Structures are given as structure tokens and as C-alpha cells.
Amino acid sequence: MADYRSNIPVSDSNKIGARFRILLSLAGITVNVLLAFLMSSLGIDFFLDTIGTIVVAAVGGLFPGILTGVFSNTLYSLFNQKAVYFCFINAFIAIFTVWFIKKVSLQKVRYLLLYALAVGFVSGTISSIINWYILDGVQIARNSDTTTSFASSLGISLFFAYYIYIIILNILDKGISIFCAWLILSIIPQSILEKIERGNWKQTPLDNEEIAELKNWSQKIKYHMSRRSIAIVMASSVILVVVTGWIGISMYFKGAREGKTIDAYNALRLSEDIIDPSKIDSYIEKGEAAEGYLETQELLKKIKENTQAIETMFFVRFEKAHGVRIFDLDGEGSEEIPLIIEYEEGFYEHLPQFLAGEVVEPLEHGGWRDWKRSIFYPISNDSGVVVCYGVADVSISNMQGYLKDFIVKATIILLGFFILVTAHNLWVTNVTTVYPIRSMAKCVGEFSKQGYGQEQLDNNVRKIRSLNIETKDEVEQLYNSICAMTLNLSEQMRDLRRLSETTAKMQDGLIITMADMVENRDSDTGAHIQKTAAYVKIIVEGLRTKGYYLEKIDNKFVSDVVRSAPLHDIGKINIPDAILNKPGKLTEEEFEVIKTHTTMGKKIMENAISTVMGENYLKEARNMAAYHHEKWDGTGYPDGLHGEVIPLSARIMAVADVFDALTSPRVYKPAFPLEKALTIIQEGAGSQFDPKCVEVFMENLPEVKIILRKYNKVF
CATH class of the missing domain: 3.30.450 (Beta-Lactamase)
Structure with missing residues (x-):
């Protein structure tokens, strides 16, 4: 039994990649926090707190980038409380970086500039709005010589001057950051990047094209696991924010109420002394x-x-x-x-x-x-x-105003963590559940459509095994079960085919033996069954090639007709030797006896069909034995059938049988020349024979002549 499992060490690669991604994230967080702290200590407006985020996102992927961005701002808030409000901006930068690298790349200078402009503009816009309307941006702008100079020299409001200043700072800041990312990506060996990429997967990594194929394949699915997962995370997050907000408001309300009451009592007690x-x-x-x-x-x-x-x-x-x-x-x-x-x-x-x-x-x-x-x-x-x-x-x-302010601030703070949780949930769900199950389902779905040919079954086994799913949970158990099932199916089908081939050979041997028994009684039909079977094969395959009778002719029909052809004269076993081998012309009574070989052949085949259950190919043997002497115009025997009412296999055999009779010597006649035999066949088209059968027979004369030369030495 062949072992189709791939030798790719998925688990080891995953461990190496996962460790590297953890170290990369820690390094990115450290770089972000240290640079931000250093710039703040020096009083420089540049924060450079996204270098680590951009580098980690570019090298390690989406989730490590978001993790780096959110935790960088969270840790830096220990030194600067305002930093926590910008977590979601850092998360957005990580998302955009991954998208930009996949869709655009960082290979050219103009792409780096485009990235810096896009990220700088968006992050600067959001930052200026948060600072101005939520934090102390107004006071900062009033105390900034640069901002006030902008406002006075350009003749614009203080807000727009502050906005322009923040945009410029962000573009320069993000330009420096993306340049660092480009430099690091240029230095890191491709082998390291591949190990990091493998760490994102619990199976053989899928490229962008394969992921797109899975997405297209899943369009027919009404409810996606990933969408359900996102819905659960979003609902949980909204509930968490609402509950947290309600608890916070309630605690504030209670604390403020009790605190003000105590202050009032103290004031009244002091007044009592006055x-x-x-x-x-x-x-x-x-x-x-x-x-x-x-x-x-x-x-x-x-x-x-x-x-x-x-x-x-x-x-x-x-x-x-x-x-x-x-x-x-x-x-x-x-x-x-x-x-x-x-x-x-x-x-x-x-x-x-x-x-x-x-x-x-x-x-x-x-x-x-x-x-x-x-x-x-x-x-x-x-x-x-x-x-x-x-x-x-x-x-x-003004509790309503306080609640609004609280919700806005809480939403901004929690948004970064919401993005982080969503990204982590999507990553875990995709790599441990969605992609493995979709890959398996797609493979199994394709298996059912591609048939059960042995080569296809073996390819199916190789394909499913090449997924190398190693999630260490029920999904992996399901995968292993499917692998075992496909392998067992392939091997069982292989054994069945061997048995079927052996049985078919035995049956074909029995057919040839039975046909030989009949032929040996006929003194001058040498190799008749072999030649007619060969002609039948030429005609039936020619019909399929020409596109005739496509609703009838398939692989099974071709096989059944070719295998059954030797039995078309099985009814002659019941004809007396004196009549069968008579050298002279038959009397009318003797010819009537000869004609009974069709009805006797039909009876023999029907008895065989009832005895050998399921052997459908014998049905074509019955049709050929019973009706190969019927004529297209309805003047044949035994039933006088005409046109397409005559079974197709019998119409095919009629051409083959007559042609062999014409080109073979008999006790009552010599063999006709090939040209005369072909003329007779052509003249019989539309009267004795199916015209389409004659057409393909004539078009394949080179093959016909090969058969003639093989069995009839005169040709």
C-alpha cells in the first residue's frame, strides 16, 4: 500500500515561525515604546512610535502587527496617558501595511512615498480630531509657536493650522517608519520570511490564489464560520462596552452623589459654628x-x-x-x-x-x-x-453630556483592543478551523465530481494528504479520518478492479469459448467472431467520434457491444450440421431453419441474463443475436423491424456480419473482391443497413483492411 503523506514538517515549522513572531512582536513593542519615550523626553514632536508596528506587520503579518501597535500604545500610556487613545490608529496602520504590501508592494520608491502620504494623512486627520475635540489639543495649539505662526501667515483658523501641522508631522513620521521597514525587509533572508509565514498556518500554507479559490468556493455557503465568529466577537464587544459604561456611570453617579452629600453636611456643620x-x-x-x-x-x-x-x-x-x-x-x-x-x-x-x-x-x-x-x-x-x-x-x-463623553472616550480606547481581539479571533478561526475545513470540504466535493477512476482516486488521496492539517484538535482528527477513508476507498477500489478485471477476463473467455463451439460446427466461417468483433469496434467508435447517437453511445455501451459481439451467432448451436454445413443452395424449408438461429440466440441470452444477475452487457448480446439480420427498410427477420427501432448494436453488427460474409469464402461461394464487397455494403445503405453505420465503416477503411490482411491472406 502506497504512503501518500507529504514529508513537510508542518508542526516543526509552525513552532519555529510562531516563536519568531512572538520575539518579533516583543521587539517591535520595545522599539515603539523606547522611541516614543525618547522623543517625548527630548521634547521632539516626532514620536516614531509606529516603526515597530510597521516592521512587524510587514515581516510577521496582520495579527503580530496589530498586537505590536495596540500593546505599544498601552505600555506607553504609563508615561503618557493620552497614548491609549491612539491604540486603534496603530492597529489601523498595521492593517493597512499588510494590505499595501500584498496589493502594491514596497519595491519602488514611489510606493514608499505613496504609503507615507496615505498613512500620514489618515492617521494625522484622526489624531488631530481626537486631540482637538477630546484631549488638550486646543491648549497645545494655542501654546505652539509653529501652529500660531501657520494660522497667522496663512490666514486660517487655529484648528486648520493645527490640523496641517499634525498632517505634516505624521507624513514625515510614517515616511521614516516605512523606510525602516523596507530596509529590514531587504536584509532579512527569504528563508526566514518563509518560516515566519509558515508559522501562520496549521496546514500546508495556501497562496493568495488558493485562498481566493476557497473564498469563491464558499460563496454558496449561507452561513460562514468566520462571519459567525466575527458577529460573536462584535456582539460580545458591544455588550462589554455597554455593561462597562453602565457600571462606570453608575459608580460615578453613586460616588459623586455620596461625595457631594458629605461635602454639603460638612459645610452645614461649619455654618452651625458661625x-x-x-x-x-x-x-x-x-x-x-x-x-x-x-x-x-x-x-x-x-x-x-x-x-x-x-x-x-x-x-x-x-x-x-x-x-x-x-x-x-x-x-x-x-x-x-x-x-x-x-x-x-x-x-x-x-x-x-x-x-x-x-x-x-x-x-x-x-x-x-x-x-x-x-x-x-x-x-x-x-x-x-x-x-x-x-x-x-x-x-x-449634565449627566447626559458626561455619559456621551464617557462613551466616546471608552469607545476610542476600546476600539484598538476590539480590533486586536477581532484580528486574533479571525486568525485563530481561519487557520485552525475555516481554512482546514474549507480545504477538506473542497477536496471531498471535487472527489465526488471527478469519478472513481483508479488514477483519480490515487490523485485524490495525494491531494487530501498534501493539506497536512495539524491543528491538534477535532479538526485534525476529522482530517485524519478523511485521509484514512480516501486511502481505504482507493485501495478497495483497486482490489475491486482487480477482481472485476479477473471476472471480466473469465467471462470473456467463456464467451469466446461458447462462440468457438458454435463456429467450430460451421466448416467455413474461419475467425468469423474475431473479425466481426473487430469490425464492430471500428464502427461503434467511429459513430462516437462523429457524434452520432451520443444519447446512446457511452463508454459502457462501447464495452458491452464489443464484448458481446462474439455471441451474435450463438443461436446456430441449435441448427443441424447438415443444414449448417450444406455446400449447395438451401431450400426454403432449410432457410427457415437457419433463420431460427436469431430467435434461439435471443432465448439463450435471455436465459443467461436471468441466471447472471447484473450482467447488463448480455442485453446487447441478446439484441445482436436476435436482430442482426433485421434490415433498415423492415424486410429482415425475425420480426421485420425497421430503422432506429432496430437496436443500435444489432444495426452495427449487421454491417460487420455481412461484410465478413462477403469477404470470406464459404462452402457455397468464394470470397468476393474487396471492391465488390464495399460496393454491396454502400448500396445497402438506407435499405439493408443504417446509413450512419455504413458511413463510418467506409471512412475507416484503413483499419478495416488491417483486419482483412490479418485474417484473410488474399487481401
Whole structure:
């Protein structure tokens, strides 16, 4: 049994390539971070933090490039917090680099310039927008002499000056980076690049054309594994962002609420030390004219101003009909003090607590968009009687704006990691599942279409084994099972063919033996079965070549007719020797007996067909034995069939049988000359013979003459 497995060491190559890609990514991250830190320390606007990303993407491929870009910015954010916002730009640069090398290449200077312009423009545009609208780009632009000079000299706004400056920096930065990548690619040996490329695969690597073929093949698939995988990753990422955002907002809201409440309580406690409870009645009666009122009000204002958490703060005495506001801390002094405060409808349920001087829990109102909380602090006199309440309103306003800002920043930060996770998922899914399964499915699908010829089966085995899938999981087990199945099928078919060939040879031997038994009884039909079989082969193959009767003539029909031809006179076994070998002319009664060899031949063959199940080639033997004396015009025997009603195999045999009878000597006649025999055959076209059979017979006379010379020495 042949071993069709390829000798390519996929596992070893994968390990070498994977290790090199890991080291390459680590080196790229180190280069990015060190260069960015160095440029920042020197105060140079160039960051050069994409050199490692571009080099790794160019050498190691998509996922190592994205990994390098995202982790470079993540690590550098330890020194510069803004760097984390640009992770996705570095990921984009890695993606574009891989695409550019595959589609355009880096072999010419103009391509390097094109790359620098494209990447510099896109990354510069995105960077300037993030800096200007999300980070501190506005302040940087105002403090930059270069930007302000651009704006004044060109007569443009500060934003556009800043935008142009960032674009120029990015083009120069990316130009330096791509030049370094080109230089390194020129130095690295091709053998190393091939090892790195092999590290991307869990099977024999596919080239771009083979990958395109797999994609085209998969177009008929409704649901792709890769698309499902991407959908799962995207859905998971969106859910993660939403949940993270919700948790972050909730924690911020809770923390801000509690923090501002504590600040308000502290401010009110401090105010208690400033307010003299014994003078509250005087403050209410006389207002600003009361002794010490203005001094106390100013101190309270300072407390409010120094407590940023408090939105409004005032002091009030709650009475049954209304409240009396004691101090005006808004700083405008436009309201008359004391100020009468009318109660709102919902306040009356808490009024008894205030009238009783109890401690009242903070009251909340508003929603998450504009939340407010009112804190009440009782101020008592020396006798413990509550003379008024300090009220401080704290709020978390513009929550909607904060949420929007949070989502934008979180999305920008997480986008780089989302790209990284998606790239990793695609890479793992493709190399461990999608490409191996598609390759196997495509091979198996082609096997079923290409038939079961032995050579094709052997080629199928070689092709499936050449995939060399080594994923170390269920996919590899499936692959090994398919390899074993195809190999077993090939070997089983080989054994079956050997058995079939042996059986066919035995059957053909039996056929020839039976035909010889009949021929030996006929004293002057020498080599008749051999010659007629040869003529039949010439005619049937000629018909196929000419395109005649294509709906009928296939490989099986040709084989069946040629193999069955020797049995066309099997019915003569039932004809008496006296009639069969009579040297003179037969009487009408004797000729009727001769004619029975067709019906007897049909009966013999039908008995054989019923005995040997499945031997369909005997059906053509029956047709030839029964109808080879039928004529195209319907004047033949035994049934007087005409035209194409006569089985095709019998029409073919009719030409072969008559031609051999004409060119062979008989006890009752000598052999006709070839020219006369051919004339008789041609004259019989359309009356005795199928015209198409005569046509191809005449067109293949060189082959016919070879048969004649072989068996009839006179020719």
C-alpha cells in the first residue's frame, strides 16, 4: 500500500515561525515604546512610535502587527496617558501595511512615498480630531509657536493650522517608519520570511490564489464560520462596552452623589459654628439691620463658595403656613430678607418632621440627566430647640453630556483592543478551523465530481494528504479520518478492479469459448467472431467520434457491444450440421431453419441474463443475436423491424456480419473482391443497413483492411 503523506514538517515549522513572531512582536513593542519615550523626553514632536508596528506587520503579518501597535500604545500610556487613545490608529496602520504590501508592494520608491502620504494623512486627520475635540489639543495649539505662526501667515483658523501641522508631522513620521521597514525587509533572508509565514498556518500554507479559490468556493455557503465568529466577537464587544459604561456611570453617579452629600453636611456643620442661634429671631425680624447679620452672611457665603459641591445653600425656619428664608447667599442681594417661601405640594408630607425639629433624611428630585439632592441640617440653641434648618442643594447636572463623553472616550480606547481581539479571533478561526475545513470540504466535493477512476482516486488521496492539517484538535482528527477513508476507498477500489478485471477476463473467455463451439460446427466461417468483433469496434467508435447517437453511445455501451459481439451467432448451436454445413443452395424449408438461429440466440441470452444477475452487457448480446439480420427498410427477420427501432448494436453488427460474409469464402461461394464487397455494403445503405453505420465503416477503411490482411491472406 502506497504512503501518500507529504514529508513537510508542518508542526516543526509552525513552532519555529510562531516563536519568531512572538520575539518579533516583543521587539517591535520595545522599539515603539523606547522611541516614543525618547522623543517625548527630548521634547521632539516626532514620536516614531509606529516603526515597530510597521516592521512587524510587514515581516510577521496582520495579527503580530496589530498586537505590536495596540500593546505599544498601552505600555506607553504609563508615561503618557493620552497614548491609549491612539491604540486603534496603530492597529489601523498595521492593517493597512499588510494590505499595501500584498496589493502594491514596497519595491519602488514611489510606493514608499505613496504609503507615507496615505498613512500620514489618515492617521494625522484622526489624531488631530481626537486631540482637538477630546484631549488638550486646543491648549497645545494655542501654546505652539509653529501652529500660531501657520494660522497667522496663512490666514486660517487655529484648528486648520493645527490640523496641517499634525498632517505634516505624521507624513514625515510614517515616511521614516516605512523606510525602516523596507530596509529590514531587504536584509532579512527569504528563508526566514518563509518560516515566519509558515508559522501562520496549521496546514500546508495556501497562496493568495488558493485562498481566493476557497473564498469563491464558499460563496454558496449561507452561513460562514468566520462571519459567525466575527458577529460573536462584535456582539460580545458591544455588550462589554455597554455593561462597562453602565457600571462606570453608575459608580460615578453613586460616588459623586455620596461625595457631594458629605461635602454639603460638612459645610452645614461649619455654618452651625458661625450662626448664633439666639439671634435667629432678631435676624428674621430685622433682616440685614440686625446686629451681626451681614458679618454672619459674608462668612456663610465664603463657606458656600469654598464648597464646590453645593449649588445653593440657605437657612430657613419652617412654620405651618410657610417657610422663612433667613440668609441670602447667592451674592446678588436682590431679594428682601427675610423671604417667605411657599411650600410645594409634595413637601407637606415632610413638614411635621421639620416642625418637630427632627433630623430629616435628604430629599432627592430630578432624574439621571439632572439629579438633585436637598440636605437638611438642624441648628439648635443652647436648650436643644431647633431654631432653623440649614439647607444645601447638591446636584449632578449634565449627566447626559458626561455619559456621551464617557462613551466616546471608552469607545476610542476600546476600539484598538476590539480590533486586536477581532484580528486574533479571525486568525485563530481561519487557520485552525475555516481554512482546514474549507480545504477538506473542497477536496471531498471535487472527489465526488471527478469519478472513481483508479488514477483519480490515487490523485485524490495525494491531494487530501498534501493539506497536512495539524491543528491538534477535532479538526485534525476529522482530517485524519478523511485521509484514512480516501486511502481505504482507493485501495478497495483497486482490489475491486482487480477482481472485476479477473471476472471480466473469465467471462470473456467463456464467451469466446461458447462462440468457438458454435463456429467450430460451421466448416467455413474461419475467425468469423474475431473479425466481426473487430469490425464492430471500428464502427461503434467511429459513430462516437462523429457524434452520432451520443444519447446512446457511452463508454459502457462501447464495452458491452464489443464484448458481446462474439455471441451474435450463438443461436446456430441449435441448427443441424447438415443444414449448417450444406455446400449447395438451401431450400426454403432449410432457410427457415437457419433463420431460427436469431430467435434461439435471443432465448439463450435471455436465459443467461436471468441466471447472471447484473450482467447488463448480455442485453446487447441478446439484441445482436436476435436482430442482426433485421434490415433498415423492415424486410429482415425475425420480426421485420425497421430503422432506429432496430437496436443500435444489432444495426452495427449487421454491417460487420455481412461484410465478413462477403469477404470470406464459404462452402457455397468464394470470397468476393474487396471492391465488390464495399460496393454491396454502400448500396445497402438506407435499405439493408443504417446509413450512419455504413458511413463510418467506409471512412475507416484503413483499419478495416488491417483486419482483412490479418485474417484473410488474399487481401
